Amino acid sequence: MFTFLKIAFRNIIRNRRRSLITISAVGFGLAALIFIWAFVDGAHIQMTENYTSLLSGHIQVHKKGFQAKEQLEINIPNPQGIVSGIESNPKVLAAALRIKAFGLAASAQNSSGVLILGVFPDKEIKVSSIAKRIKEGKFLESGKDNSIVIGRRLAENLNVVLDDKIVLMSQAFDGSIASAAFRIKGLLDTGVEEIDKGIAIISYKAAEDLFVMQDRASEIAIRLKSVNDSELVASQIGQALNSSDLEALPWQEISPILKQWIEFDNGFIWIIVLVVMIVVAIGILNTVLMGVLERRREFGILLALGTRRRQIIMTVAWESLFLGVFGTIIGLILGYFLSLYFGKTGINLTIFTQALNAFYVDAFVYPKVSLGHTIISTSLVLITSIIVSLYPAYHAANLKPVDAIRSI
Amino acid sequence: MLIQIVNLTKTYTIDGNIETPALRGVDLAIEKGEFTAIAGPSGSGKTSLLNLIGALDKATSGSISYEDKDITRIGISQLALFRLKEIGFVFQAYNLINTLTAFENVEYVMLLQGIPLSIRRKKAQEILNRVGLGEYINRFPHQMSGGQQQRVAVARAIVAEPKVILADEPTANLDSKTAESLLDLMRQLNQEKGVTFIFSTHDKMVMDKAKRLINLHDGKVVK
Numbered sequence: 001m002f003t004f005l006k007i008a009f010r011n012i013i014r015n016r017r018r019s020l021i022t023i024s025a026v027g028f029g030l031a032a033l034i035f036i037w038a039f040v041d042g043a044h045i046q047m048t049e050n051y052t053s054l055l056s057g058h059i060q061v062h063k064k065g066f067q068a069k070e071q072l073e074i075n076i077p078n079p080q081g082i083v084s085g086i087e088s089n090p091k092v093l094a095a096a097l098r099i100k101a102f103g104l105a106a107s108a109q110n111s112s113g114v115l116i117l118g119v120f121p122d123k124e125i126k127v128s129s130i131a132k133r134i135k136e137g138k139f140l141e142s143g144k145d146n147s148i149v150i151g152r153r154l155a156e157n158l159n160v161v162l163d164d165k166i167v168l169m170s171q172a173f174d175g176s177i178a179s180a181a182f183r184i185k186g187l188l189d190t191g192v193e194e195i196d197k198g199i200a201i202i203s204y205k206a207a208e209d210l211f212v213m214q215d216r217a218s219e220i221a222i223r224l225k226s227v228n229d230s231e232l233v234a235s236q237i238g239q240a241l242n243s244s245d246l247e248a249l250p251w252q253e254i255s256p257i258l259k260q261w262i263e264f265d266n267g268f269i270w271i272i273v274l275v276v277m278i279v280v281a282i283g284i285l286n287t288v289l290m291g292v293l294e295r296r297r298e299f300g301i302l303l304a305l306g307t308r309r310r311q312i313i314m315t316v317a318w319e320s321l322f323l324g325v326f327g328t329i330i331g332l333i334l335g336y337f338l339s340l341y342f343g344k345t346g347i348n349l350t351i352f353t354q355a356l357n358a359f360y361v362d363a364f365v366y367p368k369v370s371l372g373h374t375i376i377s378t379s380l381v382l383i384t385s386i387i388v389s390l391y392p393a394y395h396a397a398n399l400k401p402v403d404a405i406r407s408i
Numbered sequence: 409m410l411i412q413i414v415n416l417t418k419t420y421t422i423d424g425n426i427e428t429p430a431l432r433g434v435d436l437a438i439e440k441g442e443f444t445a446i447a448g449p450s451g452s453g454k455t456s457l458l459n460l461i462g463a464l465d466k467a468t469s470g471s472i473s474y475e476d477k478d479i480t481r482i483g484i485s486q487l488a489l490f491r492l493k494e495i496g497f498v499f500q501a502y503n504l505i506n507t508l509t510a511f512e513n514v515e516y517v518m519l520l521q522g523i524p525l526s527i528r529r530k531k532a533q534e535i536l537n538r539v540g541l542g543e544y545i546n547r548f549p550h551q552m553s554g555g556q557q558q559r560v561a562v563a564r565a566i567v568a569e570p571k572v573i574l575a576d577e578p579t580a581n582l583d584s585k586t587a588e589s590l591l592d593l594m595r596q597l598n599q600e601k602g603v604t605f606i607f608s609t610h611d612k613m614v615m616d617k618a619k620r621l622i623n624l625h626d627g628k629v630v631k
Binding site for chain 1: 459462464465484485488489491492493497499503504505506507508512515516517519520521564
């Protein structure tokens with residue numbers, strides 16, 4: 001076998017220029033694949049992190065039906081005990097109670113429909129990054145229950161600024177009219193249109209009073225130590241709740257659109273994989289087939305000397321595999337370091353900021369190399385390099401020695 | 409009888425419909441240990457006959473019996489085995505494997521035969537010394553002269569100890585001095601090891617050195 005390996009290797013060396021072009025094509029193809037996959041993975045991580053940290057959290061606990069209707073009537077009674085139970089899970093970083101209701105925000109000049117969110121400020125900053133998105137003023141503080149934080153676009157619509165007063169109106173849990181005035185403490189700018197023009201955040205205590213929701217919560221938002229555990233921990237919490245009325249939903253169920261978008265992206269990647277594999281296959285096939293056609297005479301001699309067909313096939317396959325392996329090594333190094341470099345510096349996509357914000361992607365995307373995807377890419381390139389060698393190998397093995405030796 | 413050829417014909421079909429007969433009913437017997445030259449002008453069918461004896465090509469009709477076994481009726485894999493074990497080839501254009509050194513070219517056939525590494529190395533070195541190329545073992549074909557390459561080809565043909573060596577115009581590309589020394593070498597091997605040599609040639613020197621001369625004309629044995 002070593003001799004056939006040697007023949008294959010030396011044939012690659014013999015046609016240096018052509019081999020280098022093929023190896024480069026394979027290398028660049030694999031590097032591009034690793035980089036694109038790292039970019040998409042990085043963007044997905046960012047999308048997930050941004051979406052879950054902005055407001056939703058990794059997991060939400062609701063009374064069943066709340067996810068669809070978001071009504072005050074569908075609430076969690078005596079939620080404090082449940083929060084304590086959830087926080088005892090070692091994978092949970094924090095859990096925060098919220099009251100959620102739709103209402104009307106009105107200023108002296110204008111009014112607008114809003115989602116009113118009642119939160120414990122101290123808890124909320126552990127569960128979501130909403131406090132970090134304050135562009136003017138400050139976030140809520142405990143004990144200051146007449147303060148409100150609203151989206152910047154909402155402030156523009158209501159024609160209000162910091163320290164102005166607005167009135168929130170809605171229907172309380174008991175059916176009464178809920179109405180209270182709040183002073184604007186901070187303005188949010190998340191980049192997500194629907195939040196910036198439609199959210200009003202007040203303290204939990206203020207929401208309890210406004211909506212007559214004593215000892216009741218609309219949802220419990222949970223942040224985990226790792227977003228990757230969302231489905232697992234949601235299932236654990238669901239079991240621990242031991243209630244047919246309550247449900248624990250991971251972010252994938254809270255935002256199925258985001259999940260579907262990521263799945264669509266992952267599906268699209270396979271089209272890129274296919275294109276790269278075709279390029280790699282054509283590159284290797286071209287080199288190996290040309291090599292075989294040029295060496296018809298040599299294969300004729302090998303056959304004349306008594307070389308078996310499978311040994312000829314093996315020689316050609318080795319040659320192809322060598323090209324694949326060398327290309328793979330270059331591609332791995334190039335793809336890995338390219339991804340690593342941009343993983344640190346980020347890829348500046350500022351010109352697409354508005355479009356990216358809608359998908360919770362920042363202006364800078366940081367590619368992240370996944371071991372699993374790298375193994376898949378590399379294996380596919382190597383397998384492709386062997387598969388494409390089969391045709392030239394079969395051609396070489398089935399030459400008639402006398403005809404092949406005669407050929408120039 | 410080592411080789412018995414009966415009414416052998418070979419017709420080439422060119423462009424799908426033009427038939428060109430190369431051999432027109434050859435009858436021939438070769439004994440073990442012969443040093444035979446098949447002579448004739450270009451196009452007389454010498455190379456075609458050698459290719460058929462060496463199982464490199466298929467006959468159109470007739471039979472070639474090798475030690476009483478008809479090799480025109482055996483399959484491709486068995487033909488490969490037959491060539492490997494029984495036949496050594498020396499071609500006009502040397503036909504060494506360009507990616508292997510002189511030593512590796514000589515070693516190659518033994519490798520196919522499954523001969524252990526240590527024996528292969530010993531025999532390859534011995535035979536290359538014998539053909540006067542002991543110092544050139546690590547040279548690739550393109551680093552050697554035509555005469556040296558043909559000597560490697562002879563070494564490759566003889567090293568696996570085949571019963572028959574078929575040499576297709578082995579001196580055609582060599583100067584007369586190199587050609588004579590190569591023929592002397594092959595004659596020595598023929599005498600020492602009893603290997604049967606069959607040459608195709610139109611070189612007078614080869615004809616003179618041959619112990620038997622078979623004349624081929626228009627695809628038929630004429631004498």
